[in-house]
Amino acid sequence: MASTNIDHKIRYRLIPKFELLFLSVCVVVALVLSFGYIYLDVMPDYFHNYPKPKMSQAVEDILYFERFVLSEHDPLDLNFPISLENTDLHVNPKHVGSMNLCSTRTEPLHCPSNNTGRCVKISVVGLCGNWVTVLRKLPVKISCPAFEKTDIFLDHVGKVEAIEKAHVVLFSFVANYLDMNVWLKLRFYRSPGQMWVFQSEESPVYARGYMMPWFFRNETYNISNTYHTSADIPSPYGYYEPFRNENSNPVVNVTQLLKDKTNLIIWICSHCETLQWDRTKFVFDLQRVINIDTFGKCGNLSVCSGKWTTTCNNEIDKRVSAYKFSLALENSCCEDYVTEKFWHALVIGTVPIVTGPRFENYNKVAPPGSFIHVDQFNSMEHLRDYLEYLDKNDTAYLEYFKWKSLGTVREHSIREHYQNHLSNDVICSIADQYLHRQSSPNEFKMFDLYGPEWKGTCHHCGKHMWIRNYEHPLNHRRKSKNIWD
Ligand SMILES: *[C@@H]1O[C@H](CO)[C@@H](O)[C@H](O)[C@H]1NC(C)=O
Ligand SMILES: *[C@@H]1O[C@H](CO)[C@@H](O)[C@H](O)[C@H]1NC(C)=O
Ligand SMILES: *[C@@H]1O[C@H](CO)[C@@H](O)[C@H](O)[C@H]1NC(C)=O
Ligand SMILES: *[C@@H]1O[C@H](CO)[C@@H](O)[C@H](O)[C@H]1NC(C)=O
Ligand SMILES: *[C@@H]1O[C@H](CO)[C@@H](O)[C@H](O)[C@H]1NC(C)=O
Numbered sequence: 001m002a003s004t005n006i007d008h009k010i011r012y013r014l015i016p017k018f019e020l021l022f023l024s025v026c027v028v029v030a031l032v033l034s035f036g037y038i039y040l041d042v043m044p045d046y047f048h049n050y051p052k053p054k055m056s057q058a059v060e061d062i063l064y065f066e067r068f069v070l071s072e073h074d075p076l077d078l079n080f081p082i083s084l085e086n087t088d089l090h091v092n093p094k095h096v097g098s099m100n101l102c103s104t105r106t107e108p109l110h111c112p113s114n115n116t117g118r119c120v121k122i123s124v125v126g127l128c129g130n131w132v133t134v135l136r137k138l139p140v141k142i143s144c145p146a147f148e149k150t151d152i153f154l155d156h157v158g159k160v161e162a163i164e165k166a167h168v169v170l171f172s173f174v175a176n177y178l179d180m181n182v183w184l185k186l187r188f189y190r191s192p193g194q195m196w197v198f199q200s201e202e203s204p205v206y207a208r209g210y211m212m213p214w215f216f217r218n219e220t221y222n223i224s225n226t227y228h229t230s231a232d233i234p235s236p237y238g239y240y241e242p243f244r245n246e247n248s249n250p251v252v253n254v255t256q257l258l259k260d261k262t263n264l265i266i267w268i269c270s271h272c273e274t275l276q277w278d279r280t281k282f283v284f285d286l287q288r289v290i291n292i293d294t295f296g297k298c299g300n301l302s303v304c305s306g307k308w309t310t311t312c313n314n315e316i317d318k319r320v321s322a323y324k325f326s327l328a329l330e331n332s333c334c335e336d337y338v339t340e341k342f343w344h345a346l347v348i349g350t351v352p353i354v355t356g357p358r359f360e361n362y363n364k365v366a367p368p369g370s371f372i373h374v375d376q377f378n379s380m381e382h383l384r385d386y387l388e389y390l391d392k393n394d395t396a397y398l399e400y401f402k403w404k405s406l407g408t409v410r411e412h413s414i415r416e417h418y419q420n421h422l423s424n425d426v427i428c429s430i431a432d433q434y435l436h437r438q439s440s441p442n443e444f445k446m447f448d449l450y451g452p453e454w455k456g457t458c459h460h461c462g463k464h465m466w467i468r469n470y471e472h473p474l475n476h477r478r479k480s481k482n483i484w485d
């Protein structure tokens, strides 16, 4: 009895102290966690469960993420300055950071439960505003020739919750930045085995809306569908195809070609304040030493109002083909980022003068001897001298058209190019990858946006300093908050 009393007394005295200790520990833990949540914007779970990356890399990348995503939240209103015929491509900037992924559809489409064969449900995240109707009317059921007994349902999710029912999620045309809360919520609703697809036709410099926080780098996108040749599903802007039949080679009428070339250099551009380098300043400087006609918002001449109509396109083409050279300067300097500017110049029959990917990279994808790379020259004056030489020497100039008898260039119009992402071909390739991976998911590497396969594909805009001098410093502040200006 006595011992019980003592026990009881001891316990009686100990418990409050213990509780107090426990409580204070709780308070400290709560404070630490809320500090983590508020200051680092990291949910406690993630903070603890994810291995801390190497500090230098982590700091660099989180700074990158913050600089381009977190700190510039609302200002990055990604309205497209162009309109598609009668369709106004308006992206609502108010959706930045909200849980609604700018869609009006909220009802998820389910695979029919009585389906006898297989069913793959693919949901699109990110496609905003009128892009939905411009690219493809959704929802849609697709059958793929390669797997007859499988129905593919393509749908668009409006709410993050709706991804739960999908087998595959396409991150496509993510115009608005997905913030930390959206990422956490997307991860929460990701069902086991769900395949996430990264779809982008913009370079890493521009496709920042998709950039996930660093610590999710390994567990976000399973596969990629980009312009890059080593993407899981490559969708290049254009490509060169050598002729198979040697006898069917067309001959270019050089007399006619030279007769048409009444002007020297053309530049058509409407995105003047590029993110990686100062393309406009480059053109203005070059214009001081050689004659260049500049069209579009960045120049002082206009062809038609810049609408994507057939009449306007034809008018632009006619204009461009009257020039010996056209400046095809990419907005970013990243491997394989060779856009329609380049391919279309070749199709029209003018010699593109390029900056963007490295000379060697163009050489790999372009028709042989079809272009002039700015980085082939030691200075702007050397570039000018060479262009003047070609202007005077028809034989040397015509060498740039020799490839026309060896092969042809395939390209999409810019509109078809964007539509390609939701085309049956691409959707069937995605479904194919999914069905293939489903059986052995651990065999495959994730697609790392921060790694050498994406962010690491970008580099300096030239090996020569005179070109690098046009690159923006890292702390560069843009005048316009619209990244498409
Ligand atoms: C099965 O699904 C199809 C649509 O795929 C529908 O037309 C049909 O009525 C369904 N059958 C039953 C018994 O629910
Ligand atoms: C996609 O990646 C996630 C996260 O790594 C993984 O759990 C899932 O099984 C993968 N899905 C497929 C189809 O490979
Ligand atoms: C995550 O990525 C890093 C760098 O690519 C790699 O070393 C590591 O093994 C990956 N971890 C997992 C769990 O895939
Ligand atoms: C090439 O073009 C010129 C000038 O238009 C024309 O006179 C000539 O007949 C054409 N040659 C051929 C082979 O078509
Ligand atoms: C366009 O601007 C350039 C440079 O400012 C100038 O040299 C040129 O004459 C202008 N062209 C026209 C047609 O106004």
Ligand SMILES: *[C@@H]1O[C@H](CO)[C@@H](O)[C@H](O)[C@H]1NC(C)=O
Pocket (backbone or CB within 6 Å): 393, 394, 395, 396
């Ligand atoms: C013109 O170009 C051709 C072919 O490149 C070259 O053989 C020739 O020497 C050049 N003529 C002059 C005057 O430079």
